[in-house]
Amino acid sequence: DAGVIQSPRHEVTEMGQEVTLRCKPISGHNSLFWYRQTMMRGLELLIYFNNNVPIDDSGMPEDRFSAKMPNASFSTLKIQPSEPRDSAVYFCASSYGDRGTYGYTFGSGTRLTVV
């Protein structure tokens, strides 16, 4: 298995532009998580899906952020409009079940820079 695949690896955009981050989870995993890593706050859970249904989006910082999971093999995290404070590394992770008993499998992340 190729693991959790995120694209793009790096994204530089101007303030006010729309940004879409993409994630392909591991085949057979039914839970998907979006995390954001910053120096100040470490790894923050933004939203997670179970069987393609959003279960908890309480970590989504603002209405500018939205996430979708149209099918079991694809998810997007969209920021519209983007702001400099959104600059961070965004990780997608997947697991079988949301308990994460054997841990989540993370992608390599998307480093977002908003200028």
Added chain:
Amino acid sequence: DQQVKQNSPSLSVQEGRISILNCDYTNSMFDYFLWYKKYPAEGPTFLISISSIKDKNEDGRFTVFLNKSAKHLSLHIVPSQPGDSAVYFCAASENTGGFKTIFGAGTRLFVKA
């Protein structure tokens, strides 16, 4: 309000010695705890976990200890190796209808050869 706290941003240890990474939590509803390791430009990878019904779990050089009364867990690495140099994240989860895993801010471990 950080529910999972790793108060040491970094730790430096000599090769062959023990590394002890600490983690405190505030939510008494957490019932499962995990440690992840992260190398630069990679995502975190799962290392070891422990259920709240246990106080110790061991996997090779890695041992996690849980003290529920103190709301404290620690990761021991013995002996430490230069390849262990990475950022270590403590994480905890609770049953909220689903299972939400909260991560600490991480501790950077340097193992000197």
